[in-house]
Amino acid sequence: MTTDDHIVFIVDDDERIREALGELLDSHGIRAIAFESACDYVQADKPDVPACLILDIELPDINGLDLQRQIADGDHPPIVFVTGHGDIPSSVRAIKRGAVDFLTKPFSDEHLMAAIQAAIAQDREKRTERAELGMLKQHYLDLTPREREVLPLVVSGLLNKQAAAELGISEVTLQIHRRNVMQKMAAASLADLVRIAEKLEIPITHSRRVGGN
Numbered sequence: 001m002t003t004d005d006h007i008v009f010i011v012d013d014d015e016r017i018r019e020a021l022g023e024l025l026d027s028h029g030i031r032a033i034a035f036e037s038a039c040d041y042v043q044a045d046k047p048d049v050p051a052c053l054i055l056d057i058e059l060p061d062i063n064g065l066d067l068q069r070q071i072a073d074g075d076h077p078p079i080v081f082v083t084g085h086g087d088i089p090s091s092v093r094a095i096k097r098g099a100v101d102f103l104t105k106p107f108s109d110e111h112l113m114a115a116i117q118a119a120i121a122q123d124r125e126k127r128t129e130r131a132e133l134g135m136l137k138q139h140y141l142d143l144t145p146r147e148r149e150v151l152p153l154v155v156s157g158l159l160n161k162q163a164a165a166e167l168g169i170s171e172v173t174l175q176i177h178r179r180n181v182m183q184k185m186a187a188a189s190l191a192d193l194v195r196i197a198e199k200l201e202i203p204i205t206h207s208r209r210v211g212g213n
Helices: 015-027 038-043 064-070 088-096 109-141 145-155 160-167 171-184 190-199
Strands: 003-011 030-035 051-055 079-083 101-104
Touching: 003 015, 003 038, 003 109, 015 030, 015 109, 030 038, 038 064, 051 064, 051 109, 064 079, 064 088, 079 088, 079 109, 088 101, 101 109, 109 190, 145 160, 145 171, 145 190, 160 171
Parallel strands: 003 030, 003 051, 051 079, 079 101
Antiparallel strands: none
C-alpha cells in the first residue's frame, strides 16, 4: 500500500529502468511518477508533497546535469542521480550542486532506497523551514511601522532607554512597543526574537547615540 504524504519522480528515457524503479518503490509503499524526458517532468503538474527526483544523466532532450542547473533556483525536490554513464567529474559536479547521491548502474536496491529516503527527509525539512519563514514574514507584516522600527533596536542589544532615545519616545512607550513586538512575532524570549530577526534578515540597528556617550 502506497502513501500519499511523499512521492518520487523518475526521469529516465529507458522504459525498463522506469518500470523497475517504479516496482521497487511500490514494494516499499512509495508512490512514483515516471517521465521519459526532462521536458515532460518540468511541464507536469506535480503533487505538493515532500519528494525526491531520480534523474538519469543521458536524456533525449537535455543532459541531467544541465537540468539540475536549470531547476536549481526553482521549487524542485532533492536529486538522486542514477546513470550508466557516470564519471568522477560528473559526480563531483552533481554533488557540489546539491545532489543527494550519484549512483552508477548497477547499484544495490538498499543504496538507492537509502538515498531516496535521505532526499525525501531533506525536502520535508526544507518545506518545514519554508513554512516557518512564511509564517514569520506574515507576523512581521502584522507589525505597525513603529514596531518595525523598534524590532531592530531591541535585537541589537540596546537598553529600553537607549532605544527610546533613538526613536525620540518615552521609555514607557518603548516598552509597550517592545511587548507588542514580542507577542506579534511569537517570540518567547529576546534570544528567540534575535533568531527570528536573523531568519528574516532584518538589519541590526546600532544606536548613533550610544557611541557618543
